[in-house]
Amino acid sequence: MFHAPSGRHGSHPCGRTVIELVKVPNAAPTELDLRALIETFFREEFTTDNPVITEAVRRMIAAGGKRLRPSLTLFAAETQGADPREHLALAAYMELIHVATLIHDDVVDRADKRRGVNTTAVDFGNRVSVLAGDYLLAWIFKNVTASYPAPIPYILSATLAEIIDGEVDQLRSVGDLTCTASVYTETVSKKTAALFAASAECGAIAGKGSAQNVRALRDFGRAYGIAFQMADDLLDLTSNETELGKPTGNDLREHKMTLPLILALQQADQKFREELARCYHGDDSAATAERIAFLIEGIARFGGITRTREAITKYIERAKAALLPLNGTPTQFRLINLANALLT
Amino acid sequence: MFHAPSGRHGSHPCGRTVIELVKVPNAAPTELDLRALIETFFREEFTTDNPVITEAVRRMIAAGGKRLRPSLTLFAAETQGADPREHLALAAYMELIHVATLIHDDVVDRADKRRGVNTTAVDFGNRVSVLAGDYLLAWIFKNVTASYPAPIPYILSATLAEIIDGEVDQLRSVGDLTCTASVYTETVSKKTAALFAASAECGAIAGKGSAQNVRALRDFGRAYGIAFQMADDLLDLTSNETELGKPTGNDLREHKMTLPLILALQQADQKFREELARCYHGDDSAATAERIAFLIEGIARFGGITRTREAITKYIERAKAALLPLNGTPTQFRLINLANALLT
Numbered sequence: 001m002f003h004a005p006s007g008r009h010g011s012h013p014c015g016r017t018v019i020e021l022v023k024v025p026n027a028a029p030t031e032l033d034l035r036a037l038i039e040t041f042f043r044e045e046f047t048t049d050n051p052v053i054t055e056a057v058r059r060m061i062a063a064g065g066k067r068l069r070p071s072l073t074l075f076a077a078e079t080q081g082a083d084p085r086e087h088l089a090l091a092a093y094m095e096l097i098h099v100a101t102l103i104h105d106d107v108v109d110r111a112d113k114r115r116g117v118n119t120t121a122v123d124f125g126n127r128v129s130v131l132a133g134d135y136l137l138a139w140i141f142k143n144v145t146a147s148y149p150a151p152i153p154y155i156l157s158a159t160l161a162e163i164i165d166g167e168v169d170q171l172r173s174v175g176d177l178t179c180t181a182s183v184y185t186e187t188v189s190k191k192t193a194a195l196f197a198a199s200a201e202c203g204a205i206a207g208k209g210s211a212q213n214v215r216a217l218r219d220f221g222r223a224y225g226i227a228f229q230m231a232d233d234l235l236d237l238t239s240n241e242t243e244l245g246k247p248t249g250n251d252l253r254e255h256k257m258t259l260p261l262i263l264a265l266q267q268a269d270q271k272f273r274e275e276l277a278r279c280y281h282g283d284d285s286a287a288t289a290e291r292i293a294f295l296i297e298g299i300a301r302f303g304g305i306t307r308t309r310e311a312i313t314k315y316i317e318r319a320k321a322a323l324l325p326l327n328g329t330p331t332q333f334r335l336i337n338l339a340n341a342l343l344t
Numbered sequence: 345m346f347h348a349p350s351g352r353h354g355s356h357p358c359g360r361t362v363i364e365l366v367k368v369p370n371a372a373p374t375e376l377d378l379r380a381l382i383e384t385f386f387r388e389e390f391t392t393d394n395p396v397i398t399e400a401v402r403r404m405i406a407a408g409g410k411r412l413r414p415s416l417t418l419f420a421a422e423t424q425g426a427d428p429r430e431h432l433a434l435a436a437y438m439e440l441i442h443v444a445t446l447i448h449d450d451v452v453d454r455a456d457k458r459r460g461v462n463t464t465a466v467d468f469g470n471r472v473s474v475l476a477g478d479y480l481l482a483w484i485f486k487n488v489t490a491s492y493p494a495p496i497p498y499i500l501s502a503t504l505a506e507i508i509d510g511e512v513d514q515l516r517s518v519g520d521l522t523c524t525a526s527v528y529t530e531t532v533s534k535k536t537a538a539l540f541a542a543s544a545e546c547g548a549i550a551g552k553g554s555a556q557n558v559r560a561l562r563d564f565g566r567a568y569g570i571a572f573q574m575a576d577d578l579l580d581l582t583s584n585e586t587e588l589g590k591p592t593g594n595d596l597r598e599h600k601m602t603l604p605l606i607l608a609l610q611q612a613d614q615k616f617r618e619e620l621a622r623c624y625h626g627d628d629s630a631a632t633a634e635r636i637a638f639l640i641e642g643i644a645r646f647g648g649i650t651r652t653r654e655a656i657t658k659y660i661e662r663a664k665a666a667l668l669p670l671n672g673t674p675t676q677f678r679l680i681n682l683a684n685a686l687l688t
Binding site: 048049050052053101104107108126127128130131132133134135137138139141142144145146150153154157158160161163164165167168169171172 | 478508
């Protein structure tokens with residue numbers, strides 16, 4: 001189990017690091033330091049009562065990830081004048097909620113690979129994967145209810161409900177060629193952005209921010225999360241298998257209604273629509289490499305890529321505008337940098 | 345969503361019933377009334393934000409169940425002088441934690457039928473089943489953290505972690521003919537009895553019981569839960585398909601290490617061991633009707649049934665002994681009746 005947050009029990013959650021930090025109490029940790037602290041924290045502090053589950057979760061964590069959610073928590077706490085190193089456990093829970101949903105997603109999506117390595121479902125079987133995800137969620141809530149006052153436990157459980165609600169919506173929209181951009185945005189706001197919003201909000205609360213600042217950071221997280229999912233949709237079309245850890249056009253093979261596709265469909269010709277319908281309403285053999293390549297090219301040709309970039313820009317601007325109440329907070333630039341990075 | 349518990353927000357969670365109850369404020373509800381109130385509560389108050397999930401959960405609830413966990417919560421509250429009708433929402437959450445684990449179990453066990461009707465996995469598919477279980481758990485924690493003070497949210501999340509830990513242990517013991525009675529008891533204490541213990545404990549806390557009484561009721565629930573699982577193991581061998589809603593000897597087909605089997609193995613002859621090994625270490629075709637019938641007969645012949653009944657009696661006595669601190673509480677007889685009913 002993680003140690004309890006230092007603010008309540010007097011012991012720093014990351015024993016080895018605290019010695020070093022005590023020597024330089026006024027040193028502001030750089031972004032790199034925070035990311036490294038998160039990794040050290042996972043490596044040295046994460047364990048559960050069940051060795052099979054601990055191993056399954058450790059493999060998922062070791063496979064990588066950008067740790068954007070815990071970064072948001074730490075950056076948000078920092079903007080409120082708190083020492084982010086005191087909130088590593090809370091930040092870690094945000095990543096672990098994400099990990100738990102990924103473990104179940106890989107069962108739901110029957111995925112073989114995640115970040116280029118075997119999924120939990122492949123290494124441990126679907127049975128253990130379902131149970132490992134359940135256990136991890138229960139373990140997170142157990143620790144959060146033990147260590148954090150209201151409203152943090154409520155925010156985390158409400159956020160999980162919102163994520164799953166969005167996943168069910170997404171599952172129902174699979175293959176639905178009538179899915180609109182507004183339905184898409186509502187779904188990703190729940191499925192993806194809710195956890196970014198909660199990560200920033202809880203960081204602000206832990207940092208003892210004012211109600212106005214907590215709200216500003218939550219709104220930043222929500223808009224950032226929507227832009228993040230849109231950028232993720234783009235990557236699936238514009239990146240390569242080495243970078244993605246899965247084949248380009250994977251969302252098309254899974255018949256997902258991504259924003260670039262939805263926007264392209266608004267301007268697409270008959271030929272594109274027919275090929276898409278063959279791919280999305282046929283069996284797996286319909287998703288030939290030629291057809292996927294044709295669809296990717298068509299999405300670009302009919303403005304899906306350009307217009308998705310415009311939508312991402314809009315949500316990034318919205319995220320940055322949400323931070324206005326924080327004006328004068330010296331560390332808000334980290335959040336702004338995080339948002340701007342989605343454009344590149 | 346359920347209404348908040350009446351004690352905090354002034355509105356009774358079950359509008360229609362409260363009118364009748366207001367007319368006879370001193371009438372002690374009978375056991376039948378409480379069971380009926382639980383059913384009415386589920387039928388009239390249960391809904392979530394996601395219609396697919398609401399429907400999936402409602403079907404599970406409508407399929408039946410003895411509602412033992414919510415009964416324990418209400419009886420425990422009653423022993424502490426509380427009006428059990430004020431704790432229907434809390435009692436319902438206990439049943440819903442059970443329902444959520446069943447929805448996932450049916451994915452894990454690849455079960456087709458539950459209580460004689462299609463499982464969620466059959467009606468909605470594995471994908472929705474995984475998500476429906478997740479959503480239900482998140483929804484429960486969201487409502488519990490919104491409406492109940494510490495330590496109730498902690499107890500529920502710690503209990504869920506314990507249940508899943510026990511399920512992973514059980515999964516690992518499948519087909520393991522060296523499994524001992526003490527390993528069995530430890531597994532069912534987590535997998536099954538933890539939720540009975542939490543149901544009684546939370547009822548006692550909600551009823552404002554003393555620390556001693558809360559502990560007594562938790563201990564009752566734990567011992568009762570272990571006896572309950574042992575009785576459930578027996579039923580799988582001694583009941584019939586109509587009563588069970590699944591074929592007799594189903595645990596044997598699933599290669600489960602139940603207590604009657606473990607105890608029979610202590611005295612079994614070579615022939616029984618060989619047939620068991622063929623069934624448990626062979627493929628599905630090895631579980632012929634003849635072999636299952638032979639194993640059931642053998643379990644009885646080698647004392648598995650008789651000695652399991654003795655173990656049940658021991659845990660029922662332990663459960664009743666746990667209630668000693670409640671002596672003088674007029675309503676503890678309901679808990680004693682519940683425990684005694686396991687013997688018949």
